[in-house]
Amino acid sequence: MSIKYALLGILAEKDLHGYEIKTSFDDKVGEFWSLNYGQIYSTLERLEKEDLVTHDRQAQDKRPDKKIFSITAEGRKQLEEWLAEPVSKLRALRDEFFIKLMFMDSNNPTAILELIEKQKALYLKQMNRLTQRKLALKKSAYNRHALISELLIDAGLFHSEADINWLTLCESKIKAAMTKNKLSR
Amino acid sequence: MIELKNVSKQYRQGARAVYALKDVSLSIQKGEFLSIMGASGSGKSTLLNLVGGLDQPSAGEVFINAKPLHGISDSELTLIRRRQVGFIFQFFNLLPLLTAIENVGLPLLVDGLPFTRVKPMAEAILHKIGLAARAEHRPEQLSGGEMQRVAIARALITNPAVLLADEPTGNLDSHTGEEILLLLKSLHEQGQTIIMVTHDSKAAAYGTRIITLKDGALSQDVAIGGPLA
Known part of the structure; x- marks a missing residue:
């Protein structure tokens, strides 16, 4: 589009x-x-x-x-x-990870938790790379183009942060559900 | 440079023993910028306090530059805390009645140096971090970002082996927080070893290494660089 x-x-x-x-x-x-x-x-x-x-x-x-x-x-x-015009369409909630979560074996929550952990580590590494790029950019000549690039990198960082926070919430809710299942058995 | 060997910290909650840290081993090299992440209650502040000599482990060993921080007297610990580590906090912890330059010089004044000697040193650091014009202001006359810069200057005046930061951007907006992180990064590039506790992944991403604590144990150690997956 x-x-x-x-x-x-x-x-x-x-x-x-x-x-x-x-x-x-x-x-x-x-x-x-x-x-x-x-x-x-x-x-x-x-x-x-x-x-x-x-x-x-x-x-x-x-x-x-x-x-x-x-x-x-x-x-x-x-x-x-x-x-x-402002953008009227919100970001699509369609993430490859979400599809994985959907189809993983719900009887094996440990595997899901491990995957979440790996995914968070990957996002953190990506955020670190973006930060490195931002630092390099800040040391280079300052112009409009550099500012726009920096703001795009910031957007990438905020989105990754949201993804990590969401994964942390998943972790917490899945663990709570595990405890609840144990209790009701 | 900093070494934790099988460190545990236990608190009593009534009759119950609660572990804030469980058998954590970790070594931090000189010149590293280590970010420690984890939910509240995961033990990350406890870890920072042990490295900073604000607290002692229930079991295990902690070393800074091969000197033990465990099993020593309170007065010895106080000396290490004063001379080897610099602390910065989420709420800046400046003394409200002192000016910026007096706050910056405080660690040396407490150590017994006269203000006439401390003043030029504090001035030099305030100048270095771009706050020379604020030297005579009290904390209430400063913005949040300026207060944190003063706190950083205070932490640096003893030329500490390690700078310990506990949620340094936690009370700042994104833009001001970024300015503080850029300052920490430039100190790191000049050779300062930094350990920063944060729950903000954007802040953690400034580190050269990121560890995650979960329920008092080390759950993830992401070394930066190398392949992504």
């Missing part, structure tokens, strides 16, 4: 060819969001059909023409409108 607007946003800064669009995207948000060329080209195709993006051909020696993409006036208008 917002691949569309991310691409429009990139093209609003500068006309680019497909490869450069991918590089720019990776540079800006690659840490959190990976896109492949297929997704980029199919989105560009759709945007062209909607007249939000257009392209020019640039001849190359011994190679097929290069397509240089640019944003149209209508594309710019839709981007501006989208930028001014």
